[in-house]
Amino acid sequence: MSDLLLNMSFSEDSTVPSRKTKKSGFRVKRNVKNGSKFAGRQNRWSQKTLRPNQEYFQGARSNKPSQSAQAEALIRRHMENNHFRKGANKNNTFPKQKFTSAGRPSCHPSSSRRPCSGVPSKCVAIDCEMVGAGAKGHLSLLARCSVVSYDGDVMYDKFIKPAMAVTNYRTRWSGIRARDLVNATPFHQARKEILKLLEGKVVIGHAIHNDFKCLQYSHPTALTRDTSCSPALNLKAGFQEKDIVSLKRLTKALFDRDIQVGRMGHSSVEDAQATMELYKAVEDEWEQRLAPRKP
Numbered sequence: 001m002s003d004l005l006l007n008m009s010f011s012e013d014s015t016v017p018s019r020k021t022k023k024s025g026f027r028v029k030r031n032v033k034n035g036s037k038f039a040g041r042q043n044r045w046s047q048k049t050l051r052p053n054q055e056y057f058q059g060a061r062s063n064k065p066s067q068s069a070q071a072e073a074l075i076r077r078h079m080e081n082n083h084f085r086k087g088a089n090k091n092n093t094f095p096k097q098k099f100t101s102a103g104r105p106s107c108h109p110s111s112s113r114r115p116c117s118g119v120p121s122k123c124v125a126i127d128c129e130m131v132g133a134g135a136k137g138h139l140s141l142l143a144r145c146s147v148v149s150y151d152g153d154v155m156y157d158k159f160i161k162p163a164m165a166v167t168n169y170r171t172r173w174s175g176i177r178a179r180d181l182v183n184a185t186p187f188h189q190a191r192k193e194i195l196k197l198l199e200g201k202v203v204i205g206h207a208i209h210n211d212f213k214c215l216q217y218s219h220p221t222a223l224t225r226d227t228s229c230s231p232a233l234n235l236k237a238g239f240q241e242k243d244i245v246s247l248k249r250l251t252k253a254l255f256d257r258d259i260q261v262g263r264m265g266h267s268s269v270e271d272a273q274a275t276m277e278l279y280k281a282v283e284d285e286w287e288q289r290l291a292p293r294k295p
């Protein structure tokens with residue numbers, strides 16, 4: 001009987017775990033579960049606090065571009081699209097911009113570095129004659145335009161028929177008469193021909209803003225030379241530095257030559273040639289003032 005009881009107690013101990021064993025087993029399982037949650041939180045926290053270099057190496061390990069690399073790619077793609085819409089060069093490269101020692105873009109383009117010295121074909125002088133239109137001829141319209149080369153040779157000289165009816169020919173100053181505009185070149189055609197000559201050139205004129213206004217055109221400032229407001233030219237002719245002197249007076253003071261005389265009016269060819277001679281008289285000093293200074 002005692003052997004039977006001993007066998008039964010031994011079988012119960014082997015099959016039924018004790019309360020302490022159940023409790024310890026439950027604790028172990030719960031600790032593992034909590035540990036997995038803590039490990040997940042730690043992983044998420046470590047992903048949020050990655051530094052740029054860590055992010056780069058992590059992306060390299062996973063063979064995927066990092067967020068910073070994706071952002072740079074999007075920005076560059078946007079810049080390329082905007083650049084090519086405005087007209088890029090054939091090699092699809094961005095133009096290199098020069099910067100000063102302070103890190104700012106240079107305000108003096110490369111084209112302003114003495115473009116006429118040694119390259120006379122890059123310089124032209126222009127002069128326009130206007131007539132009046134509208135009430136009492138208060139509107140100035142282009143009626144003649146002359147363009148001369150660096151050596152004074154005539155490159156363009158035509159009478160131009162305005163788009164509006166002329167009410168005042170201003171013959172005393174313009175030299176234009178009604179018969180001059182009968183078979184003249186229409187304005188829109190003449191404008192295309194003139195702008196083609198001025199493209200990419202250094203354009204010289206006296207009070208040149210009036211010529212550009214009647215042409216309905218705006219030339220780059222770096223490629224424009226106005227002899228009516230040149231300090232070097234005024235000082236050389238004996239005038240005040242900030243004076244606005246007429247073309248006639250400047251030519252007389254520097255070259256002792258009379259222009260714009262007589263009752264036939266002004267000649268745009270003569271005025272353009274005189275303007276080019278005035279520019280050449282102070283060309284070196286003028287271009288040196290415009291040239292950028294070395295840092």
